[in-house]
Amino acid sequence: MINxxxxxxxxxxxxxxxxxxxxxxxxxxxxxxxxxxxxxxxHGSIRLFAVGLAVTLALITCLIGRRRQRTLAxxxxxQRITPRRExxxxxxxxxxxxLVAAVALPI
Numbered sequence: 001m002i003n004x005x006x007x008x009x010x011x012x013x014x015x016x017x018x019x020x021x022x023x024x025x026x027x028x029x030x031x032x033x034x035x036x037x038x039x040x041x042x043h044g045s046i047r048l049f050a051v052g053l054a055v056t057l058a059l060i061t062c063l064i065g066r067r068r069q070r071t072l073a074x075x076x077x078x079q080r081i082t083p084r085r086e087x088x089x090x091x092x093x094x095x096x097x098x099l100v101a102a103v104a105l106p107i
Contacts, residue, residue: 013069013072013073016065016068016069016072017065017068017069019065020061020062020064020065020066020068020069021065023061023065023090023094024058024061024062024065027054027057027058027061027094027097028054028055028058030054030097030101031050031051031054031055031058034047034050034051034054034101034104034105035051037105046100046103046104047104047105049100049104050097050100050101050104053093053096053097053100054097054101057090057093057094057097060089060090060093061090064083064086064089064090067086068083068086
């Protein structure tokens with residue numbers, strides 16, 4: 001049996017950065033696809049709203065990810081390191097973006 005100690009050699013900060021970066025890139029790709037669909041002609045403001053939402057969400061995700069990476073880089077680690085509100089904020093925002101994109105694309 002392999003015994004993983006309580007220390008991971010600082011890899012938690014790296015994993016956190018990679019996870020937030022993946023989320024950021026997925027949101028930016030969504031915004032880029034919506035923008036590409038909008039370039040074929042103006043089909044209403046819902047697509048522009050979806051693109052704006054994707055860009056805003058990408059910016060928020062980037063800021064939260066950088067803050068989380070700085071938090072996990074501190075030694076000793078702070079008492080509370082669980083990002084409950086941030087994760088819920090980004091998760092709900094991604095769900096809203098999915099719904100807005102689903103409404104915007106068929107138009």
